[in-house]
Amino acid sequence: MDEKKGVKNGDLVLPGDYLGVIEEYLPGEGVKEENGELYAIRAGKVRIDPDRMEISIEPVTDTPPLPQIGDVVIAKVIEVKPQAAIVQLVKIEGRNDREIATSKLAGIHVSQVRDGYVESMTNEFKIGDIVRAKVIANEKSPIQLSTKGYDLGVIYALCSRCRAPLVRRGNQLVCPRCGHVETRKLSSLYRKLKV
Ligand SMILES: [Zn+2]
Numbered sequence: 001m002d003e004k005k006g007v008k009n010g011d012l013v014l015p016g017d018y019l020g021v022i023e024e025y026l027p028g029e030g031v032k033e034e035n036g037e038l039y040a041i042r043a044g045k046v047r048i049d050p051d052r053m054e055i056s057i058e059p060v061t062d063t064p065p066l067p068q069i070g071d072v073v074i075a076k077v078i079e080v081k082p083q084a085a086i087v088q089l090v091k092i093e094g095r096n097d098r099e100i101a102t103s104k105l106a107g108i109h110v111s112q113v114r115d116g117y118v119e120s121m122t123n124e125f126k127i128g129d130i131v132r133a134k135v136i137a138n139e140k141s142p143i144q145l146s147t148k149g150y151d152l153g154v155i156y157a158l159c160s161r162c163r164a165p166l167v168r169r170g171n172q173l174v175c176p177r178c179g180h181v182e183t184r185k186l187s188s189l190y191r192k193l194k195v
Contacts, residue, residue: 004037009048009094012060013040019055028056050094067092067106067135067143074155074195075106075145077129084109085125087133087145090195105142108133112146113185114153124185130156130195132187153187156195165191 006020007013019031019038027033028049030042040046044057067073067089075087089104108131113124125131132155133145147153157166159175159182166173166182168190173182 007046007055009046011046012044013046013057014043015041019046025053025055028054030057030059031055047095067104067138069135069138071135072152073106073133073135073145074193075131075133077125077127077131078105080121080125080127082110082121085113085121085131086142087131089143090130093132106133106135106145107142108145108147112136112144112148115148123183125154126157126160126182126184128158129154129184132189132193147185147187151188153185153190155187155189155193156191157182157184167191 004018017040019040022033022036022038025038025048027038030040030044031038032041038055040057042057042059044059047056047058072093074090074093076090077085077087079086085108087106087108089106110118110121118124131147132152133147134152135143136146137144157173158164159166159178159180161180162175162178164175164177167176168186171186173184
């Protein structure tokens, strides 16, 4: 029995560790190919990009990971201004649920909320909402996010009157406790993700 075991997202590996075969993954950073087999060339954490099926080794450092452009993040709305919503990043999706610096702030500009015209930001987001958003710029602070797209937007929201979790009904949210009806830029994953 000499079957080599593959790895999964978030596994810690050492240089020379077997990762899998070329039919499974594209070799990314920190990975080398040898006769169709993939090996780690540095110590770190396995990161598998599910879209590209690329495997790379992220060096383990003490600093929390910085979101990269294209990353999908989960964030909490802390302020809603006419031109932008300010959010606090909670985690980066697909990074083994590793916490990122909780002080990290990001912005969703009014032009990046949805395809089409936004009449008022307060109809799209409210303080305390949990949103799923994509990183579109990270070179300046705050990081810029977009919620354009079917599966991006609010994934969890509380009633602004009584704080009960809102239930989706069509394109609106309804409070099961007080009956209040609210709108948001909703994600198709509303209340389908653990937050
Ligand atoms: Zn309510």
